[in-house]
Amino acid sequence: MSDYEREARQQRVKALREAGVDPYPARVGPHEPIRAVLDAHGASDGAALEAASPEVAVVGRIMASRSFGKLMFLRLQADGESIQVSARRAEISPELFQFIKDLAVGDFARVEGVLWRTRTDELTVDARAVQVLAKALRPLPEKWHGLTDVDARYRQRYLDLLANEDARRIALIRSRTITAMRAFLDARGFVEVETPVLQPLYGGAAAMPFTTRHNLYDQELYLRISDELYLKRLVVGGLDRVYEIGHNFRNEGVSRKHNPEFTMMECYQAYADYRDMMGLVEDMFREIAEKVLGTSQLTYQGVQIDFGKPWARVTMRDAVREATGIDILEAVDLAALRAEVERSGLDVEDAPSWGVLVDNLFSETVEPKLLEPTFVTDHPLELSPLAKQSPDSPSLVERFEPFVAGMELGNAFSELNDPEDQRLRFEAARRARAAGDEEAHPLDEDYVRALEHGLPPTGGLGIGVDRLVMILSDASHIREVVLFPHLRAERREEPH
RNA sequence: GGGCGCGUAGCUCAAUUGGCAGAGCAAGGGACUCUUAAUCCCUAGGUUCGGGGUUCGAUUCCCCGCGCGCUCACCA
Numbered sequence: 001m002s003d004y005e006r007e008a009r010q011q012r013v014k015a016l017r018e019a020g021v022d023p024y025p026a027r028v029g030p031h032e033p034i035r036a037v038l039d040a041h042g043a044s045d046g047a048a049l050e051a052a053s054p055e056v057a058v059v060g061r062i063m064a065s066r067s068f069g070k071l072m073f074l075r076l077q078a079d080g081e082s083i084q085v086s087a088r089r090a091e092i093s094p095e096l097f098q099f100i101k102d103l104a105v106g107d108f109a110r111v112e113g114v115l116w117r118t119r120t121d122e123l124t125v126d127a128r129a130v131q132v133l134a135k136a137l138r139p140l141p142e143k144w145h146g147l148t149d150v151d152a153r154y155r156q157r158y159l160d161l162l163a164n165e166d167a168r169r170i171a172l173i174r175s176r177t178i179t180a181m182r183a184f185l186d187a188r189g190f191v192e193v194e195t196p197v198l199q200p201l202y203g204g205a206a207a208m209p210f211t212t213r214h215n216l217y218d219q220e221l222y223l224r225i226s227d228e229l230y231l232k233r234l235v236v237g238g239l240d241r242v243y244e245i246g247h248n249f250r251n252e253g254v255s256r257k258h259n260p261e262f263t264m265m266e267c268y269q270a271y272a273d274y275r276d277m278m279g280l281v282e283d284m285f286r287e288i289a290e291k292v293l294g295t296s297q298l299t300y301q302g303v304q305i306d307f308g309k310p311w312a313r314v315t316m317r318d319a320v321r322e323a324t325g326i327d328i329l330e331a332v333d334l335a336a337l338r339a340e341v342e343r344s345g346l347d348v349e350d351a352p353s354w355g356v357l358v359d360n361l362f363s364e365t366v367e368p369k370l371l372e373p374t375f376v377t378d379h380p381l382e383l384s385p386l387a388k389q390s391p392d393s394p395s396l397v398e399r400f401e402p403f404v405a406g407m408e409l410g411n412a413f414s415e416l417n418d419p420e421d422q423r424l425r426f427e428a429a430r431r432a433r434a435a436g437d438e439e440a441h442p443l444d445e446d447y448v449r450a451l452e453h454g455l456p457p458t459g460g461l462g463i464g465v466d467r468l469v470m471i472l473s474d475a476s477h478i479r480e481v482v483l484f485p486h487l488r489a490e491r492r493e494e495p496h
Numbered sequence: 497g498g499g500c501g502c503g504u505a506g507c508u509c510a511a512u513u514g515g516c517a518g519a520g521c522a523a524g525g526g527a528c529u530c531u532u533a534a535u536c537c538c539u540a541g542g543u544u545c546g547g548g549g550u551u552c553g554a555u556u557c558c559c560c561g562c563g564c565g566c567u568c569a570c571c572a
Contacts, residue, residue, distance in 0.1 A: 004541050005506060005523045064532075071529035088529070105522080119530050142507035142521050144533050149507085151564050163507090206572055252571045253497095349569095359572055383572050401572085411572080439571085488563070 009137045012102060016132065023135040029110050031057040034081040037115070038123070046117035056125055057112040058083060059133060061162075062105050064143070072101065073124070076111060080168060084124040085111050091126060100127060106136030157483050170481055173292055173473040178245060178465065180291040181265055184284050190241040190267055195230035197223060197247070203447070204228030204386070206439040207250040210260075223249035228386065228460065231268050232415060233450045235458050243267035245465065256477050257407060260486045263465040272459035273388075273414040274398045278375050280461060281402050281412070282311055285373070285468075292472055300405045300471050303371045311402070312374040316362055319376060323365040328358050328380075329393060337361075352437075354395075355382030370403035385425040385441045387413035402463075404471055412461040419451035 016023045037056050041049065060078030067073075070089035075082055087100040103109055110131040118124055141147040146163040153160040153167070160167040182192065200219065202209040204226025212221050227244050234242045245265045254260065269276065285307045289296045296308035314322075321327050324344055331337035334354045341348050341361065348364050351357035358380050370376070377400040378390055387397035398414035416422050426443040433440040469481040479485040 008524060066531045066534055067528085068531070068534085069528040071531085073531050073534090075532075084532080086530085090529080118532095120532080122530090122532080124530095139506060139522055144521075145508040147507070149564090152507090159507095208571090250571070253569080255571075256566095258571060356572080363572085379572080408572090 005139060006137055009104060009135065012104065013135050013137070015102075016135070021132060023132055025131070025133065028059060028133060029057065029112075029131050031059045031110055034058050034060065034076070034078055034083045037083060037125075038081065041115050041123060044115075046121070049115050049117055049123075054115045055112070055128075056115055057110060058085075058125060059110045060108065062103055062107050062109060063140070065103070065105050067101065074100075074103070074111075076109070076125075084118075084122050085113065085127055086116075086118070086124045087127045092128065096127075096130065100130055103130075103132070104136065106138070106140050108133035108136075151487075154479055154485050154487055167480075170469070170473045170475055171483060174469045174481055176292045177288055177469050177472055180288040181245065181284065181463075181465070183291075184287050185243050185267060188241070188280075190243045190269075191239055193231070193234060193239070193242050193244055194246070195224075195227045195234075195244055197249075199224050199230075201442055201444050201446075202226075203441055203444050205248075205250075206383075206441060208252055208439060210249045210251050225250050226264070226462070227266055228462070229444060229447045231266055232455060232458065232460070233447070235268050235270050236450045236453055236455050240270035240456075241268070254486060257467065259466065259478050259482055262478070262482075264462055265465055266460065266462045268415070268458050268460045270456045270458050273457060274377070274400055274412055274459055277412040277459040277461045278311070278313070278400060280459075281375075281410070281463075282307075284463075288468070289472065298472065298474070300474055301476060303405045305371075305373060305404060305471070307373060309373075312372055313400075314374060314376060315378045316358065316376055316380075317378065317396075319366045320358070320361050323369070324361060326361065328361070329395070332395065353382060355380035359383055367403070367408070368406045371405055374403045375400040376403060382428075384413065385429050386416050386422075388416045388418075389421070407467055407471070408464075409467050409471070410461060410463040412459065415455065415458040415460045417451060417455035417457060419448055422451050423448050 013023045037058060041054060044052070058076060058078075060076035060082070062074050063077045063082065064075040065072065072087045074085040074087070076085050087097055089097050110133055111125055111127050112129040113125040113127040116124055116126050141159050141163040147153055147159050153164070157167070161171065186192070198212070198214070198221045200221060202222040202225050204224075205228070207225045209222040209225050212223065213219060214221055225248055227246060227248070231242050231244060243265060245263065247261050248264045249261050251260065252258065269280070286296045289298060289307045297304070297306045299305065317328050324346060326337070326340045326344060328337065331340045332354075334357060337354055337357050338350065341357070346361070346365065348357075349360050351360050362376075366376075378393070378396045379387070379399045379401075381387075381389060381395055381397045384397040384399050387399045390396040390398055400412050402409045402412075416425065426441065426448070429441040430443050433442070466478050466481050469475070470478060473481060475481050
């Protein structure tokens with residue numbers, strides 16, 4: 001590939017070295033944040049600055065450069081803040097002036113100088129001394145179209161962050177969201193823990209795992225698809241309120257809402273049930289939105305969302321009945337439900353079991369309409385091997401999923417703590433597995449043993465953090481909220 | 497995995513019916529003491545994603561491959 005520009009930049013680096021200047025020095029001279037300079041002098045007018053001639057030193061990346069012969073302007077940017085720098089031939093030596101001229105857009109520098117205001121009243125540091133901090137060998141993206149190539153934006157996120165304000169905004173919203181989530185849980189007495197990512201047996205969700213191996217123990221391992229079973233073991237152990245924010249890995253499709261590696265917050269609260277967890281979600285989302293955005297009201301992809309109000313609550317049965325006229329508790333087995341679906345003329349994919357058919361009905365007729373924050377409750381038992389059976393209906397469990405803007409943001413239930421029931425559920429899943437359902441939950445003997453020692457009644461909740469950040473940042477694709485999303489392997493560029 | 501679309505200079509994009517591959521920005525040289533996408537002159541920069549085919553001639557048409565996007569399926 002052609003590297004005309006790169007060679008020119010390498011020449012500059014070489015010239016600096018030959019002149020005895022380290023282009024990548026180990027020490028940065030004294031300086032203050034650009035924000036501090038703006039705060040201290042942003043209100044001073046030109047006359048006041050001229051009288052005081054305040055001296056400042058700032059550091060940053062050179063984002064723009066405009067030269068007028070004996071005068072030049074640079075824009076220095078650091079940590080999202082920027083300030084203009086000037087160099088005036090009349091004020092400094094010819095050597096220093098040339099040195100500044102030889103700096104390139106993309107380079108890092110420290111500038112000591114005197115504050116003044118230009119004719120356009122812009123606060124500007126007039127350089128008196130300049131230290132090169134790091135030379136760039138490749139250029140920044142084009143300055144006003146920015147970087148729009150989607151693939152490049154994800155593969156070289158650093159360029160995206162430099163060129164596109166929105167990328168930075170989303171990264172900061174993500175950080176503040178997680179900070180606010182921690183603060184919320186910490187304040188309620190939840191203990192943050194870390195459980196294994198490498199698991200000898202995966203569980204806690206219905207999904208295909210990534211597999212790996214530990215050489216020394218000659219052991220097959222899985223990257224976790226969920227941390228649920230470990231967190232509940234901790235509740236058995238007396239950590240009554242625990243949570244973990246971490247990555248789960250699911251060896252499945254990639255879509256607007258799915259990244260194979262994603263961030264999940266799971267929390268478990270002893271002596272609580274799924275209704276308590278609904279209250280927790282309402283409080284948590286309201287508090288996070290207020291902390292991150294300053295308001296509980298927001299717009300996601302044109303949809304108005306208000307986390308200040310209580311969420312709508314609807315059972316899966318009522319939601320499906322309202323959308324289709326079919327009562328899933330009247331059509332109690334697969335044959336009956338199939339007949340109902342057929343009679344209704346709905347375009348719903350057939351399924352191998354009653355529970356899956358209910359889920360298909362729900363996904364296709366209800367889910368896209370759930371724009372307002374809504375808890376959908378009481379799912380088929382068969383789809384929920386870790387949730388407690390509903391006292392009102394043997395075919396349902398105490399479970400809910402929070403939906404916002406048609407997107408499922410999590411999952412929660414009253415945790416199944418009856419070890420014998422748990423064993424039966426696992427065995428049912430094992431039969432489904434034997435019948436070809438690759439995603440059926442594997443039997444975890446050690447987990448059943450833990451339940452046998454006693455798990456108190458416990459409410460559990462998982463929240464898809466990436467999707468929550470999508471909602472809060474109005475991002476349409478999960479890749480926008482993951483700094484380095486999963487991509488196909490790149491063909492390696494030839495080394496230079 | 498299926499369908500549709502896209503791939504041209506470092507970046508953002510053009511290129512008539514199939515007829516000399518271009519512009520802006522960035523880069524190099526020059527002019528310029530008030531710019532904010534500065535302006536002006538000059539220069540350089542291309543395996544048109546890769547391979548094959550049709551044709552006198554392919555960025556353009558066809559086939560295969562690669563990559564990316566959208567979408568469907570999958571993902572409770």
